[in-house]
Ligand SMILES: Cc1cc2nc3c(=O)[nH]c(=O)nc-3n(C[C@H](O)[C@H](O)[C@H](O)COP(=O)(O)O)c2cc1C
Ligand code: SF4
């Protein structure tokens with residue numbers, strides 16, 4: 075029998091357990107746990123699912139089912155150090171969002187969802203980021219970039235070259 | 236009419252408006268102190284009921300009335316879920332409140348929990364709002380330190396915890412029972428109602444789901460009184476006993492082709508044209524308007540001729556829109572082709588359908604496929620009838636689906652094709668001159684029958 079190396083660190087396990095008293099059910103800690111792992115590993119590998127399930131007394135299939143519903147968590151390999159979410163919904167589209175996403179993907183040689191070879195940047199499309207007064211906009215990690223021109227987009231890409 | 240003084244946004248221009256110090260200096264937590272000292276929970280509920288406040292999350296259900304649906308003398312626990320998922324395209328007013336005046340929101344949450352006897356509030360916030368999340372968390376921390384949250388709030392027997400719960404980029408988590416399922420750690424599949432959350436909600440306990448702006452309104456109503464709230468907005472139609480009116484101030488979101496997009500506070504009932512001209516400083520580039528979304532993309536479309544529609548709870552419905560929704564107005568100028576708009580709308584809903592109901596999952600998918608085909612120059616006039624058939628058959632209103640996402644998908648289709656049919660016909664004829672009259676099934680549709 076092969077043993078798989080543990081992927082959750084003690085720190086992650088403690089962080090997950092700290093959420094348990096907040097809810098009357100351990101299953102409610104599923105999303106917080108997925109975020110905790112994703113924040114640190116930039117993806118949630120299958121082995122992490124097994125370990126989260128163990129902490130929350132769930133079947134791994136339950137945790138996997140939840141993960142697979144939300145497009146947010148990657149499972150095959152880590153996303154880039156920064157994820158740039160380029161909004162493609164209506165207000166941004168009216169101000170050039172489709173062209174912006176195309177421009178960025180072309181310039182970076184990536185398709186939405188792909189990560190640059192140096193591992194620094196993942197370009198994603200996003201649905202309405204709730205910042206439509208700044209259209210077209212990009213959520214660059216935790217920073218909102220407003221009124222993005224192609225020049226601003228080029229400057230953003232250059233940071234992760 | 237005297238110039239309207241902003242209330243919900245009154246604090247936002249101040250430096251450090253998100254801190255407890257600045258909030259309290261402006262009279263913050265005055266209403267809460269008064270309520271905990273002088274009012275019973277039922278009196279708070281009665282005041283909110285008397286104000287006529289209707290939920291700001293999209294459905295416009297009377298807030299006080301919703302609270303009274305909770306079972307009486309329930310042994311508890313009762314839960315409050317605060318909906319900060321705000322993912323309806325065009326909408327960003329909750330973000331303004333959370334980033335620039337989080338204490339106004341928290342005061343409203345505490346008051347709402349006091350009224351409903353909720354012991355825990357879960358604030359479900361979308362993951363795309365990192366600054367809102369940080370501001371709320373630090374405001375919550377300040378409240379615990381000041382005795383405004385936690386055990387025995389302000390020395391009374393009332394205790395409350397507020398926990399922030401972060402979503403994972405799925406629009407359906409804004410639907411109240413999708414939110415509840417997601418909070419429980421499951422896929423956000425909306426539940427069949429009844430039972431309504433007030434009877435059986437999160438963790439199978441009685442639950443109230445309220446929007447962020449609704450909570451901020453509760454703060455103002457308790458501080459200033461129900462009568463004050465009723466001086467703003469549009470009174471109930473005396474000829475329609477089922478109209479509860481549209482009272483209070485509203486945070487309108489304005490975006491798209493205007494000179495000054497932004498979040499603006501105005502009395503409920505301002506017209507779309509007033510909003511565009513007086514707040515948005517007109518359509519950009521000196522162009523004319525062509526259409527506007529009246530309240531988030533789910534609500535459908537106003538034509539330019541309908542811009543004088545009042546944006547209250549009853550207004551947009553009178554011109555064939557779904558409703559006021561989130562009061563997020565997205566303006567389109569005369570250069571916009573409605574084929575592009577509808578493609579964008581169909582793409583959104585196909586991406587966000589949770590997949591649980593077949594009419595919604597298949598209908599949103601096929602409408603996107605048809606719009607892609609039309610955009611690719613292979614459209615047929617028959618497609619417009621097929622699209623309308625989808626639009627008329629998916630949703631709670633025709634009664635084929637569990638939640639309102641599919642009504643939201645249907646309305647842009649119905650309004651775009653019925654109000655702007657010329658755009659579609661012209662586009663199809665121009666881009667597919669040899670095939671636009673074809674009516675046989677296209678191969679992709681034939682394949683559907685193969686299994
Ligand atoms: C598909 C869909 C998405 C929704 N998204 C939100 C949302 O992001 N925020 C919100 O407050 N309400 C949203 N709602 C409405 C909620 O179901 C619910 O009516 C609301 O949160 C109740 O709060 P209120 O009474 O204070 O308005 C959505 C409804 C549907 C059908
Ligand atoms: S209507 Fe659509 S989004 Fe709503 S539950 Fe059914 S499939 Fe899911």
Ligand code: FES
Pocket residue numbers: 161162163164165166167201202203204205206207209211324325326
């Ligand atoms: S449409 Fe792009 S932020 Fe809302």
